[in-house]
């Protein structure tokens with residue numbers, strides 16, 4: 091498909107090269123998971139090959155993320171480790187609903203962006219509340235509760251804790267994971283309130299409260 095010589099892992103990925111009057115080389119992965127490269131005139135193909143090879147890991151990571159998002163919004167919706175068939179209804183009133191084992195998206199204009207917006211809203215209203223409740227319940231049990239709980243998309247972590255500010259941030263993508271794993275993330279971040287680093291006492295504290303933490307942690311490889 092490509093005239094370029096690419097690493098094996100990228101062999102099936104389409105590369106679109108666009109030479110134009112620019113100074114720097116720009117690599118983007120579009121929503122169709124094609125690699126789009128803009129480069130100045132005169133840059134030879136073997137140089138492009140080298141750049142792609144150097145960025146191989148990054149490219150694969152972005153593609154896998156894009157695929158995950160796409161899959162999650164196309165046929166099935168993954169929530170708390172379970173897969174729900176998506177049913178799209180044309181509707182003036184726009185909202186999502188998890189009912190009778192199906193995930194309903196009531197939508198007026200059925201585009202990827204619109205679906206994502208509606209699903210994110212549903213996650214804010216349902217998953218975020220669940221996370222806050224779970225964090226406070228576990229926090230009260232172990233004697234450390236946060237002052238602030240935030241959510242955002244994170245690339246390499248499921249959560250983080252600012253122990254000085256007693257502020258916990260969770261990865262928005264956690265909603266796909268099972269409660270069994272989520273409970274571990276919650277405890278992990280809460281344990282950072284008294285133990286800011288991954289010192290021995292931190293892990294001893296986790297072990298005491300959640301003896302099966304290692305099993306749970308395994309489920310979360312990003």
Ligand SMILES: [Zn+2]
Nearest residue numbers: 278279282288
């Ligand atoms: Zn940690």
